[in-house]
Amino acid sequence: MIQHRRVAKTLVSLVLVIFSSFGNKISAQANGQALFSANCASCHAVHKDLTGPALAGVEERWGGDKKKLHAWIHNNQAFLKTGDKYANELYLKYNKTQMNLFPNLTDAEIDAILAYVKSVPAPGAAAGGGAAEAASSTEGGDNTLLFGILTLILAVVALILLQVNSNLKKLSDQKEGQPALEPVPFWRNKAYIALLSILLFCIGGYLTVTGAIGLGRTKGYHPEQPIYYSHKVHAGTNQISCLYCHGGAQDSKHANIPSVNICMNCHMAINEYTGKDKIYREDGTEVDGSAEIKKLYKYAGFDPAVSKVWDPNKAKPIEWTRVHNLPDHVYFNHSQHVKAGKVQCQTCHGEVQKMDVAYQFAELSMGWCINCHRTTQVQFKDNGFYSIYQKFHDDLKNGRIDSTKGITVEKIGGTECQKCHY
Incomplete structure (x- = not known):
């Protein structure tokens, strides 16, 4: 015995x-990925530019100086005042778009994010084969x-x-x-x-x-739609504003799916796809744009060969499959974010103007929303909606609040439970 x-x-x-050793490795990597998703993914991707630059190779671009990188992430506006050449060039390159402040992130958490960024292989690495693929998997891939x-x-x-x-x-x-x-x-x-x-x-x-x-989270969800609608063609190539089709995002709680009438405003005259760029599905098959327009005409009850006048009474709704959805116990108001908060559509939905098929870009979890409220500054200037917060206006004017740090959504009650759950 x-x-x-x-x-x-x-x-x-x-x-x-x-x-313990195995768990620590997985925990560190998972922690870095979670921090990246919660803090960075709304504006950055690892291997492509979004609202901000791609993060792959970020340490090299900063000359390997992690202290500067930490300071920049904590408070980029304060760091710009140091006169750092690369920081100011980056600020100008992105049209002086102010990066969110992350004073609550510790240096160790930032290092975890950087380690995760290094671990993500380039999109073409998996298809490279041979020694290159093996090197990618051991040096930067997931070693689980x-x-x-x-x-x-x-x-x-x-x-x-x-x-x-x-x-x-x-x-x-x-x-x-x-x-x-x-x-x-x-x-x-x-x-x-x-x-x-x-x-x-x-x-x-x-x-x-x-x-x-992960229950109920559908990040990356992209269902097949009754009509292949390319946001890249409409919002990207043709520069159609998001609010033209989704006007409710500015004026109401819901963004609203555009009606057939909105589509026919343009497609009464545009009955075939003549774009220079071909459209492809995920499986690599080419999309016939003109055939998709004919599907729209079927829903609209319109035949241009028979009549040049469209009767809206013959139309029936297009049965779009909803992509973004929140639980019933969550209150979210689009107009409050778009009109009052001046939040860009891409912050939550990604660079839709580069997507052929719209998919759920962000996690849309409670933690993701709370973190955004903790780090996003309220745009008080020339915004009548926030005139009620006179105390904050006076404190900013008198210097009692650091203007570089500003007022975050959290300070005006953006993390209170009853704001989103009641």
Whole structure:
């Protein structure tokens, strides 16, 4: 029995060491990814420019000086006053668009984000094959599978060594004339049963918590629509304002899906796609733009070969599939953000003008919204909606509040529970 206890203790110690090192690696990477999603993803991608520049290689662009990078992320407006050449060039390149302030992020959290950025492989890396693919997966990719395999191998080696130790002990006892005790079967050994129970509890708890956190989140969701509508063609190439089709975003709680009437305002005259750029689906097949316009005419009850006049009474609604949706217990007002808050559509929806198929860009979780409220400054200047906050206006004017830090949405009650849940 003493021998089995010693074996169990050794096995427990080995598994805990392996699990700890493996868990720390995954935890650090997951933490960096979570911080990136909550703080950076609304304006930055890793390998392409969005509202802000791509973050791949950001440390090299800053000359490897993490202190400067930390200061810039904490308060970019204050750092610009230091006269740093690269910072001011970056500020001018993006039309003096002010980056959100992140005073609450610690240097360690920023380093975790930078580590995550380094771990994301370039889009073409997976298709490169051969040595390049192997190098990408080991240097910057997700090593979870590799660590899992190594953990399994070490566990097997540990079990073999324990069995060898048991056999050697038995031979030694026989040589010395000591009676050999029958080993307790694995399924009756309390130490093994306890160890297995702990492992199953940890794995089950992790999977349960992860599943619960992700419940109802549909980031990346892009359903197939009844008509292939390219935002890239409309909002990008043809520069149609988002608010022309989604006028409700400025004037009401809902952004609203445009009616057939809105579409026909243009497509009464435009009955074929003559764009220079071809449109492709995700599977690589080419989209016939003119055929998609004919689908619109079918919903509109319009045939240009028969009549040049369209009768709106013949139209029926297009059965679009909703992409963005929030739980029923969450209150969100588009006009409050777009008109009062001066929030750009791309902040929550990504660069729609570059998307062929609209998809859910942001996580739209509670943490994602709260973090935005904690870091986004309220635009008081020339904004009559916020005239009621006279105290803040006076404090900014008299210098009692640092104008570079400004007033965040949190300071005007943007993180109070009843603002979104009532």
